[in-house]
Amino acid sequence: MFDLLVRNANLPDGRTGIDIGVTGGWIAAIEPKLGGEAGHVIDASGRLVSPPFVDPHFHMDATLSLGIPRLNRSGTLLEGIALWGELKPLLTHEAVIGRALRYCDMAVSQGLLAIRSHVDVCDDRLLAVEALLEVKRLVKPYIELQLVAFPQDGFYRSANGEANLLRALDLGVDVVGGIPHFERTMTEGAASVRRLCEIAADRGLQVDLHCDETDDPMSRHIETLAAETVRAGLQDRVVGSHLTSMHSMNNYYVSKLIPLIAEARIHAVPNPLINITLQGRHDTYPKRRGMTRVPELMAAGINVAFGQDCCMDPWYSLGSADMLDVAHMAVHVGQMTSLAAMRQAYDAVTINSAKAMGIEDYGLEIGRTASFVVLQARDPIEAIRLRATRLTVVRAGKVIAQTQARESQLTLEGRPASLDASTYAPPLGG
Ligand code: FE2
Numbered sequence: 003m004f005d006l007l008v009r010n011a012n013l014p015d016g017r018t019g020i021d022i023g024v025t026g027g028w029i030a031a032i033e034p035k036l037g038g039e040a041g042h043v044i045d046a047s048g049r050l051v052s053p054p055f056v057d058p059h060f061h062m063d064a065t066l067s068l069g070i071p072r073l074n075r076s077g078t079l080l081e082g083i084a085l086w087g088e089l090k091p092l093l094t095h096e097a098v099i100g101r102a103l104r105y106c107d108m109a110v111s112q113g114l115l116a117i118r119s120h121v122d123v124c125d126d127r128l129l130a131v132e133a134l135l136e137v138k139r140l141v142k143p144y145i146e147l148q149l150v151a152f153p154q155d156g157f158y159r160s161a162n163g164e165a166n167l168l169r170a171l172d173l174g175v176d177v178v179g180g181i182p183h184f185e186r187t188m189t190e191g192a193a194s195v196r197r198l199c200e201i202a203a204d205r206g207l208q209v210d211l212h213c214d215e216t217d218d219p220m221s222r223h224i225e226t227l228a229a230e231t232v233r234a235g236l237q238d239r240v241v242g243s244h245l246t247s248m249h250s251m252n253n254y255y256v257s258k259l260i261p262l263i264a265e266a267r268i269h270a271v272p273n274p275l276i277n278i279t280l281q282g283r284h285d286t287y288p289k290r291r292g293m294t295r296v297p298e299l300m301a302a303g304i305n306v307a308f309g310q311d312c313c314m315d316p317w318y319s320l321g322s323a324d325m326l327d328v329a330h331m332a333v334h335v336g337q338m339t340s341l342a343a344m345r346q347a348y349d350a351v352t353i354n355s356a357k358a359m360g361i362e363d364y365g366l367e368i369g370r371t372a373s374f375v376v377l378q379a380r381d382p383i384e385a386i387r388l389r390a391t392r393l394t395v396v397r398a399g400k401v402i403a404q405t406q407a408r409e410s411q412l413t414l415e416g417r418p419a420s421l422d423a424s425t426y427a428p429p430l431g432g
Contacts, residue, residue, distance in 0.1 A: 004030060006372070006399050007040035011051035013366060014348060014382050022051065024372040027398035032368060042401075044394060050377045050385055053365050054115035054395070055325035056355035059210075059243050059271045059309025062119035062137065062147075063130035064089070066101040068314040079215060079280045082317035083154065083184075089316065090125050098133035099140075105313065106141045108323040111403050113375035113392040115145055118210065118309075118359050120152035120179055123166040131170045144397050148359055150210045152179035157194040159185050164197070171205060178202040180211040182223040183247075195226045203234040208360060210240075210271075214247035217281055217290055221247040224268075225259060231266040241358055243271045243309065245294040246281050256295065264302045269358035272296060273311035274332040276318055296336040300346060307355040308332050308347070325351035326389040333386060341383065348382035372399040378407050378422070 006024040013020055023031035023038065064086060071088055074081050109117065121134045131151075138147045151170040153163040157180050171178070180198045182191030195211065202209045209231075214221040224242050231240045242263070248256060263270065272294045281292020299306050308328045313321030321327075329347040332338060338347050356364040363371050379390035395403035412419040 004038060004040040006042045006044070006396070007036065007038075008044045008046055008051055008374075008376070010048055011046040011376075012048055012380055014050065014052050014345075014352065016381075018048070020051075022366065022372070022374070024399045027372055027400075029366065029368055029370050029372045032366060044376060046376055048380060049393070050379050050381055050390070051366070052113075052375050052377060052382070052385070053352055053356070054373050054375055054397075055113050055351055056116040056307075056359065056361070056364075057109075057114055057310050057325060057351075058118045058241065058269075058307045058355040058358045059273055059311050060117050060119045061312060061315065062102045062105060062117070062134055063093075063098055063121050064315040064317075065105045065313050067316070068319055073319070074316055076283070077279065078283045079317065082280070085316040086122070086154065090122070093125075093129055095129055095133050098130055099137055102134060102137040103140065105323065106137070106145055110144055110395060111392065111405065112323045112325070113377075113395045113403075114323050114325055115373055115395070115397060116148075116356065116359060116361055116364075117145060118148040118150060118177070120150040120210070120212075121170070121175065122154040123151050123170045124153055124155040124160045124163060126162055126166065128166065128170060128173070131173060131175060135174055144402055146361065148177060149175045150177040150179040151175045152212070153181060156181060156185050157198065158190045168201070171201070171207070177208045177210050178205075180209075182211060182226070183214050183216050183221045184212075191223050192226045195223055196230050199227075199230040199234040199236060199240075202239070203236060208239045208241070209236060210243060213242040213245055215244035215280075216247050217250050217284065217292060218247055219250040219252065222259075224248070225262060228259075228262040228266040228268060231268055237267040239360070240266065241269045241271050244273060244277065245270055246272075246277050246292045248294045249281070249290060249292050256298070260295075260298060260302045260304070263299070264304050269305045269307060270294065270299050271307050271309050271358055272332070273309045274328055274335050275321065276311040278331060278335050279318060291335050293332070293335045296332065297338060297343065305354050305357050306350055307358040308350040309355075324389060326386055329386050330389060344383045344386060348386060373397045
C-alpha cells in the first residue's frame with residue numbers, strides 16, 4: 003500500500019512506462035507496472051517525470067526589485083552593481099523577505115525546489131543576510147535554500163568585506179563567496195581567492211566564487227581557484243560561477259586551463275541568460291556571446307550546471323524562475339543542438355546542479371525523498387523545446403503545486419482543432 007503512486011512515467015534517463023511508489027514521503031519502489039494499492043494515484047500517461055529543477059546560482063536579495071530606484075540604462079554588469087549600490091540603503095527587512103517569498107512561490111510553481119542564492123554581505127547592517135536566513139527557515143518545508151556570503155563590492159576592495167563575510171558565516175550562511183575580478187588589482191583578486199579558500203577549509207564549508215565574469219581574456223582567476231582548491235584540499239566543494247572570460251581566452255591557454263579545473267574537480271556554473279545579456283557590451287561587431295566553453299568543459303568530465311542568476315533585478319528585466327528557459331538559452335548560445343547535448347543541457351538544470359550544490363538526497367531512486375515534477379512533455383528535449391508546463395509538483399510525497407495543461411482551442415473556419423503543444427513532436431531517435 004503506497005501513499006502515492008505515479009503510473010506510466012517517462013524518466014529523464016530514457017526509461018519509459020515506469021511506476022513510482024511513495025511511502026512516508028520517500029520513494030519506496032520504482033519499476034514498470036507496480037502492483038498494490040495507493041491512497042492517491044497520478045497517471046503520468048507517458049509524460050516526463052523528473053527530479054525537481056535546481057538553480058545553483060541566484061541572487062534572492064535583489065530579485066523582483068526591478069525599477070527600484072531606476073532601471074539599468076547601459077545593460078552592463080558594472081551599472082547593475084552601481085544600481086544595486088543605490089538600492090541597498092533603501093532595503094528593509096520586510097521588503098526583502100516579501101520579494102523573496104514571492105519568488106519562492108514562483109519557483110515552486112515551476113518545479114524549482116532547490117536554490118543556491120548569493121547574499122550581499124557588503125552592507126554593514128547585514129540586513130539582507132538576516133532576511134534571507136529568515137526566508138531559508140520559512141521555505142524549508144518546500145525549498146532547499148543555500149546561502150552564499152557574497153562580498154559584492156569586493157572582499158578587499160570594500161572596507162568591511164572580510165569582516166562582514168566572516169560575520170555572515172557566523173550567523174549561519176552556508177557557503178563562502180567572492181568576486182576576484184572586481185577587486186582593485188589582479189594581485190588582490192588572486193589574494194582574495196587564496197584567503198577565501200582558506201576560510202572555507204578552516205570552517206569545513208564549500209566555496210562558490212563569481213569568477214572572471216568579464217570579457218577580458220586576461221582575467222584568469224579560475225586558474226588560481228583551481229590551484230588553491232587543490233592546495234586547500236577542497237576538491238568537489240568548489241564552484242566557479244560564470245567563467246565568462248574563458249569565452250575570450252586563446253585556445254592554447256584554455257588547453258592548459260581545462261585540465262587544471264578537472265584536476266581540482268571544480269564545478270562550473272555558467273548563467274546563460276545573464277551571460278548572453280551582460281557580456282559583449284563593450285564590443286561593436288562582432289559581439290561576443292560571453293558564455294563559457296560549456297561543451298569543452300563537459301567533454302573534459304567537469305560537472306557543468308546552469309544557473310538563472312537574476313530575475314527582474316538591476317541586472318536583468320526578465321526571468322520567471324523557469325530553469326527550462328535557462329537550458330533553452332544554453333542550447334542556443336552554446337550551439338548544443340545534438341540530441342546528446344540537449345539532454346546534457348537538461349541534466350545541467352537538474353542532476354548536475356544538485357551535484358554542484360552538494361545535495362545528496364536527490365533523484366528518482368529508492369530511498370530518496372519523493373520530490374519530482376510531472377511535465378507536459380514526453381522527454382527532456384521536448385521539455386526544453388516547449389518550456390513545458392509543470393503539471394504537478396510533488397515535494398516529499400505531497401502535491402504542492404498544480405498547473406493546468408496548456409491546450410489551445412482553434413476556431414479556424416473549416417479547421418476547428420484542439421491543440422496540445424506536445425502532440426506535434428515527432429518521435430525522437432537515439
Ligand atoms: Fe551572480
